[in-house]
Amino acid sequence: MTEQSSRWDVFEFSANGPTEGNPYLEVSFAATFSLDNRQVTVPGFYDGEGVYKVRFCPDTEGEWSFATTSSAKPLAGLKGRLSVGPARANVNGPVRVRNQFHFAHADGKPYLPFGTTCYAWTHQPEALQEQTLKTLAESPFNKIRMGVFPKDYIYNTNEPLYDVYEKRADGSHDMDRPNFECFRHFETQIGRLMDMGIEADIILFHPYDRWGYCTMTEEQDFRYLRYIVARIAAYRNVWWSLANEYDFLLDTKPMERWDRFFHIIEEGDPLRHPKSIHNGDVDKNYDHRKPWVDHVCIQNWDVKKTLAWREASGKPVINDEPEYEGNIAKEWGNISGHELVNRYWLTLCRGGYIGHGETFLDDADELWWAKGGVLRGEAVSRIAFLRKIFEEDAANGLTPLMERGSTFKRVSAVADGEVRYIYFSEHQPVEWALGLPEKDGDYEIDLIDVWNMTVSPLEKAALPKVHPQRITGGSHITNQFAAAFGLKLPGRPFLAVRIRPRRKH
Structure with a gap:
């Protein structure tokens, strides 16, 4: 019998095998999928009650065959066939790095990450998880950071819905016996996010622990990683975040x-999902230049350094x-919505990307950043507005503009092809020319109020006045703007300008 699937969907093959002893430790299982002269080996996993599974995400249409290998005879040499048809509507494939500093789906559709953080949402009561999914469905977010393990931290001290590993009689956790129900629930929620078009940025380790997960032995760490990769790497929406604040774990790892x-992730992930790792101390960034890192993943409030991070790594930057927008006592969790939007x-x-989080005090301790639930802040609607603007003309990625051989230092300016964006932030000029097109043409020029969410047309104006300027050596430059025209502006901060060739309707 030939199984049926679609490109970039999850195909699952199950078989019954041994139950004696501890199969998690003692039984290996894998399958090799073949199409013409291509072979893809996929690790399998034990799912409890004598059931072994392999999950495969076919990236190519055609008639595949597969055969299993195993250390257990009943699981070795099993064979099957898989007919893979075209991708279903709105399925664009996994996200990968494109054009060095940017991302796109496997079918080439540009992907601009607009992510949020809900560290332990899958460990909350099911009603709260349902509310989180409902909120996400109505939000502008297309990626969510979420942990495999529960979290022990302020505003997040409740017991998790499931233990990740089984408990012993004394209440401690046996890190050699996974709780299969927990992993099934976790991957179910990843699948629901996938169906919503939301990428799941999976945090594999973190330091906020009272259960013993962050002090597993090296062998247990490696086994856990192989296991979680085998279970979820076939979901096209997965990203790998090795850790939240890895540097706070260097004493044990x-x-x-x-x-x-x-x-280990590379060895078990045929789709090569994006991989990165996240720092705690702003001075303890992992060396993202290492070839196995796909993009820069950091936390840092000084976002004007984005240009430097790009230049240092040569990779996409996601801050x-x-x-976070909020009002808690922690200094990282009480900036205004206005400042987050800025x-x-x-x-x-x-030329970078940035993430959202919300930390508003709540009587039930249901803070979005920790547990999910509902969004209360003012930034979300402005992020939706921003996302719509940048996705409208997304093509090759936002590239920082250059002026006399250097990037803009004070104001921020990027271009995607012939479309330019200039953001003034705290600056409030009444006239402007820097970064405008050098050749005149028929342009749509818009003034964007980033907080009030308005887009208003602007007309070309004369270039601002200039005066010769003395430079080193005693010579002078004219200081003439290279632009073909200038702009008159309202003289208010937190405005942006978009310039693009006029569209033909």
Whole structure:
């Protein structure tokens, strides 16, 4: 019998095998999928009660065959066939790096990450999880950072819905016996996000722990990683975040182990989902230049450094935690919605990407950043507005503009092909020319109020006045703007300008 699937969907093959002993430790299982002269080997996993599974995400249409290998005879040499048809509507494939600093789906559709953080949402009561999914469906977010393990931290001290590993009689956790129900629930929620078109940025380790997960042995760490990769790598919406604040775990997981973690993921992930790792201390960034890292993943409030991070790494930059909109006592969790929106525009207009989080005090301790639930802040609607603007003309990615050989330092300016964006942030000029097109033409020029969410047409104006300027050596430059025209502006901060060739209707 030939099984049926579609390109970039999850195909699952199950078989019954041994139950004695501890199959998680003792039984290996995998399958090799073949199409013409191509072979893809996919690790399998034990799912409890004698059931072994392999999950495969076919990236190519055609008539595939597969055969299993295993250390257990009943699971070895099983064969099957898989007919893979075209991708279903609105399925664009996994996200990958494109054009060095940007992302796109496997079918080429540009992907601009607009992510949020809900660390332990899958560990909350089911009613709260349903509310989180409902909120996400109505939000502008197309990516969510979420942890495999529960979290022990302020505003997040409740017991998780499921233990990740089984409990012993004394209440401690046996890190050699996974709780299959927990993993099934976790991957179910990843699948629901996938159906909503939301990427799941999976945080594999974090330091906020009272259950013993962050002090597993090296062997247990490696086994856990292989297991979670085998279970969820076939979901097209998965990203890998090795850790939230890895540097706070260096006492139990030395740097060479983090490097090995990346390699283990690569070995078990045929789709090569995006991989990165996230710092705690702003001075302890992982070396994202290492070849196994796909993009920069950091937390840092000084978003004007985005240009420097791009130049240092040569990779896409996602600032997951530029601080959160909220009102808690922690300094990273009480900036205004206005300031978060400002940091969004600053980051995007310097060629990077940025994440959202919300930390408003709540009587039930249901803070979005920790548990999900509902969104209360003012930034969300402005992020939706921003996302619509940038996705409208998305093509190759936002590239920082250059002026006399250097990037813009004070104002922020980027271009995607012939479309330019200039963001003034705290600056409030009444006339402007820097970064405008050097050749005159028929342009649509819009003034964008990033907080009031308005887009108003602008007309070309004369260039601002200039005066010769003395430079080193005693010579002079004219200081003439290279632009073909200038603009008259309202003289208010937190405005942006978009310039693009006029559309033909």
